[in-house]
Amino acid sequence: MIIDPTKADFGEDGNKELDCFVFENLTALINAYDDLHKNKLPKWRRLTKGLPKETTRDFPWPGASNVVIQLIGENVDIIKAIQLGTIYEILPLWTVGLVGDFTEQEKGEEQRSAVERFLDQMGLSKTELDLYRTESKAAHDIAALGSVLIKLPWETLKEQVVIGGEYPNFQEEEIITYDGPRPEKLAYDDWAATPTAQTWEKAKFKYHRYRLTKQECEKKVFDGAFEKDKWEEIALQPDILGLTAEEQDKLRENNIQGSFEGKELARWCFYECWFEYRFNDKTYKIFYTMHLQTKSRMGAYFNFYPKNEEPFEYGRLGYSEDGLIGYGFAEMGEMYQEEVSTGHNQRVDNRTLANTPVLLGGNNPRIDSGISLFPGAVLPFNKDDVDIRQLGSNYPSSVQEEELTIALAKSRFGTDMVSPEGMGSGTVNKKGSYSSMGTFSIMQQGARRVNVNVTDFRYLHLNIGQKCLRQYSTFGVGDDRLKYLGKLGPMLKMALDNLKKGRIELPVKAATASINKEIEKQTGMLFTQVMQRHFGMIAQILQGVTSPILPPLQKEFLIGSITAQSYIMTKLLRAFGYDDLLRLQPELDVVKKLKGQGANNGQPAIQGSQGAVTEDPSRSSSQEIEGSPGSNNGASPANSAQDAGGILLS
Numbered sequence: 001m002i003i004d005p006t007k008a009d010f011g012e013d014g015n016k017e018l019d020c021f022v023f024e025n026l027t028a029l030i031n032a033y034d035d036l037h038k039n040k041l042p043k044w045r046r047l048t049k050g051l052p053k054e055t056t057r058d059f060p061w062p063g064a065s066n067v068v069i070q071l072i073g074e075n076v077d078i079i080k081a082i083q084l085g086t087i088y089e090i091l092p093l094w095t096v097g098l099v100g101d102f103t104e105q106e107k108g109e110e111q112r113s114a115v116e117r118f119l120d121q122m123g124l125s126k127t128e129l130d131l132y133r134t135e136s137k138a139a140h141d142i143a144a145l146g147s148v149l150i151k152l153p154w155e156t157l158k159e160q161v162v163i164g165g166e167y168p169n170f171q172e173e174e175i176i177t178y179d180g181p182r183p184e185k186l187a188y189d190d191w192a193a194t195p196t197a198q199t200w201e202k203a204k205f206k207y208h209r210y211r212l213t214k215q216e217c218e219k220k221v222f223d224g225a226f227e228k229d230k231w232e233e234i235a236l237q238p239d240i241l242g243l244t245a246e247e248q249d250k251l252r253e254n255n256i257q258g259s260f261e262g263k264e265l266a267r268w269c270f271y272e273c274w275f276e277y278r279f280n281d282k283t284y285k286i287f288y289t290m291h292l293q294t295k296s297r298m299g300a301y302f303n304f305y306p307k308n309e310e311p312f313e314y315g316r317l318g319y320s321e322d323g324l325i326g327y328g329f330a331e332m333g334e335m336y337q338e339e340v341s342t343g344h345n346q347r348v349d350n351r352t353l354a355n356t357p358v359l360l361g362g363n364n365p366r367i368d369s370g371i372s373l374f375p376g377a378v379l380p381f382n383k384d385d386v387d388i389r390q391l392g393s394n395y396p397s398s399v400q401e402e403e404l405t406i407a408l409a410k411s412r413f414g415t416d417m418v419s420p421e422g423m424g425s426g427t428v429n430k431k432g433s434y435s436s437m438g439t440f441s442i443m444q445q446g447a448r449r450v451n452v453n454v455t456d457f458r459y460l461h462l463n464i465g466q467k468c469l470r471q472y473s474t475f476g477v478g479d480d481r482l483k484y485l486g487k488l489g490p491m492l493k494m495a496l497d498n499l500k501k502g503r504i505e506l507p508v509k510a511a512t513a514s515i516n517k518e519i520e521k522q523t524g525m526l527f528t529q530v531m532q533r534h535f536g537m538i539a540q541i542l543q544g545v546t547s548p549i550l551p552p553l554q555k556e557f558l559i560g561s562i563t564a565q566s567y568i569m570t571k572l573l574r575a576f577g578y579d580d581l582l583r584l585q586p587e588l589d590v591v592k593k594l595k596g597q598g599a600n601n602g603q604p605a606i607q608g609s610q611g612a613v614t615e616d617p618s619r620s621s622s623q624e625i626e627g628s629p630g631s632n633n634g635a636s637p638a639n640s641a642q643d644a645g646g647i648l649l650s
Contacts, residue, residue, distance in 0.1 A: 001179060001475040002156050004224075005301040008286045010279055019297055022273055022288050025205045029192045036325075037189040041145070042246075044330035047072050047337060048144040057345075065348035071337040071406060072144070072329050075413045079329075080139040082450060083457040088132060092116045093123045094465045104583070107491060111498065114491035118477075119465060121484050122180075129183055129468065137185045139457055142315050146328030149191050149200070150464060151208060152311045154471055155182045179478060181311075181468045189246075193314075197324050200314035205275040208312075211240065211267040226289070226298045234294055238266035270298060274310050285310075306474040313467060315460030317453060329413055336409035340402050347399075353392035360387040414449025473499040527576055531584075534569055538562055538587050545594065562591055 010018060046053075050070035057064040087093060096116035123131040134150060141148040157178040165171040186208060193206035200206070212220070214235070220226040242265040243251070251257075273288045285303035287310075290296065305311060316326030357373055371379070379386065410416040473496040482489035544550055545558050566587050573584055 001154075003154060003304055003475065005304040008277075008284070008288070008300040008302050014279060015297075018277065018279075018286075018288070018300065019295070021277065022275075022290055022297075023292075023295055025275065026207060026271055026273055026290060026292065029194070029205060029207060032195060033192040037192075040331075041189055043334075044145055044328065047330045047334055048076060049073060060349065065345040065352070067341065067344055067348070069337060069341045069344055069402075069406075071340060071409050072333045075333070075410065075415050076140060076143045076329050078415045079143045079413070079450070079453050080136075083139045083143075083454055084132075084136060086454055086458065087135070087461055092120050093131070094119050094462065107494070109583070110488060110491040111495040114485055114488040115469070115495045117485060117488065118481070118492050119469065122468070122481075123465070127178075128180065131183060131464070134183045134185050135461060135464075138315065138460065141185065141188060142317050142326070142328070142457060142460070143453070144328050144330050145188055146317045146326030146331065147188070147324075148315045148460070149186045149188075149208075150183050150313045150315075150460070151186055152181045152183045152313060152464065152467055152471070154180065154305070154311070154475055180475075181471045183313075183464060183468070193324060195324050198322065200312060200324065201310070203324065205273065206310075206312075207271045207273045209269065209271050211269050213265075213267055214238075217268055220298075230291070230296045230298050234268065234291055234296060237294075239269040239293055240267045241265070269293070274303075274312075306470050309467070309470070311467075313460055313463050315457065317456055319456075332412060333409050336405055336412070340405045340409075343398050343402050343405070347397070350392055354390065356391045357388055358391060360389060414453060469496075469499060472496060523576055527572075527578075530572070534565065537565065538590075542590065559591060559594055562587055566591070 008018065009015065050068045050073050052066050052068050054066070056062070057066040094116065096112045096119075122128045126133075138148045138150055155178060156176060158174055159177050160172045161175050162170045162172045190209045191207065193200055193203035197203035217226065217231055217235075221228050221231050268291065271290050271292055273290065275286060275288070277284050277286050285308040286300060287303060288300040289298040291298055303310070314324075316324075317328055318326060321327065359371065359373070373388070407416065477492070477496070482492060485492055541558050541562055545555050550558075566585055569585060578584055
C-alpha cells in the first residue's frame, strides 16, 4: 500500500514555532548524548571485541605481551546464542492461541493457524522481514551495550521492468518489489531519546540520524519525502566527502584498505525526529526531518501509523534502574576483563624475563659487547672474565587468581549456570545435545538471571511481531502474500480484521519456544488419556439417561453429574492451554438437547450444575449451563463466542 502522509502545516507563524521547537530539542538531545556517543560507546565496542588500547605495548619493553582476555565478548556470545536459540530453534516464531470461545462457523482454529503460519513465513523469509539477520545484530547490541533500537518503517519499493524497445521508447512497466514493514537495527550512535524517560514510547522527543548519497536524496525528493527547494539549497554542500572516521576504522578492522574520499562518496546527514507537539490546545504526533547544518526543514508530516504508534521497538538489558539507557556487559565487565588481562600479561612477561640471561663482562677486549647467547653457544673467554646472570625469578602461578576473576565475572553476568556445551541438563538425544525437557530442568534449578536476560530479548521480539502484525492489518498484506497460505488465505483476512477490532494480543512469557513445544507434546499425550476417560464416563451416563425405565429423578441427577464433570473439565482444559472449548466439550450441546426434550415432553427442565428445576419451559431450550464455557447470562454459545472470542499471540 502506497502511503501518502499529510504534511504538518500550521501556517507561516505556526511553522516557525515548529522549526524552533525541533531545533532546540534536537540540539539539546545531541549535546546530552555527546559523551555517551563519542567516548563511552567506542570504549564499549573495543572491550566487546577484545582489542587492546594500544596496537603494541612499549612497557615494560617494546613488544611486551598485549593479550586481552575476551571475557566480555565470550559472555555476550553466550547470551546471544541462548536468546536466539529460544526463538529460532523450534517454530513457530510466535505462538498463536485462542482467547475466548469461537463457534464452528467462525473457524477460530483456522484463524489461529493462519496467523501463526503467516508470521513464520514473513519472519524467516529474506525477501520479507529477514528477521534473523536483524535480531542477530540486535541480540549482540542488547547484551554488549545494554540497549538496542529497531526501526520498522512501512516501505513501498518500486522499479521499472524493461522487456524490449529502444530509448526513449522502452517497453516497460512499473512493479512493486516490496510493500510492507522492514525491520532494521539502528547503530547505537545514530539514535537518541529523552534519557529520563522510563520507556521509548514515553520519551517526548527522539531522533534517528541517517546519511544519504546524492541519488538517495533525489529519490526522497521524487517520492515527496523531501522538499525540492530545500534540497536544491544544500545539494552543493555535502556534509561528508566520503566516510566518517568511525566508518573508516570499522573497515580497517575488517582489513579493508583504500581511499574513502571522493565526490561519489559524498553524503548528507539528516535527523528524523519523532515527537509529541501541542498546537492550539491539541496534541499531534509528528515526524520531522531536519538538515541540522543549515537548519533546513526537509519535510514534516503527521504520524500515519495505526493508533499513532511509532515505527520503533526499543530493547534494554534489565530494568533494574530508572531511565532509558540499559546496563550492558561491556560496562558491567570492564574491570573484570582488565584485571584478568593484566594478570595474564604479567605472567607471560615474567616467563619471558625469566628466560632471558645477561652477560656482565669486564674490560677484556676479547669480549664483544654485542655477543648473544643461545643453546650451544661457545664463548671465547675464560669463566672469570664474565658473569652470566638470569633476569627475573620464579613467580608463583596466578592462574587460579585469573580463574577466580573469570568466575566472579560470569556470576555477575549471570552465565555461571550455563555449561560450555549450552544450556542443558538431563536427557541427551541421539545427536548428543540436551533435550528441551532437560533444558527446562536446569532453568527451573536456578539460572534465573539468564532467564531474565532471555525474557528481555523475547519481550523485544514479541513487540516486533505485534507491531508488524498491526501494520499488516492496517495497510494490507497483498494478494501475493495470501497465496503463501492457500486455503488459509481467507482465514488470515478474518484474523487481521479481528486485530483491527482489538481481539489479538502478544503477551510476554519467559519460557522458551522449544520448551513450550516440548511441554505441549508431553502434556498433550497425557491429557489425551484424561479426555478418553472423560468421554467414556459421559457415554456411560448417557446410556442411563436415555433408558425409558429410569425414573425422572435419577435422570435429573445424571444430567446434573454431566454438568458437574463438564465444569471440572472446563477448568482443566483452560489450565492446559486448550481454549477452543466448544469443540472439545460436545457434552454441552447434548445436555442442552436433553433439557429441551424434557421441556417439550412436559417434564421439568433442569437448570445449572446444582440440579435446580425451573418451571418455565420456554427458557429451558436456550438456558446455558451455569459455570460452563460460553455462559453469558443466558446468551447462546454463538452470541457469547462472538462477544468474547479472540486470537492470542504469545
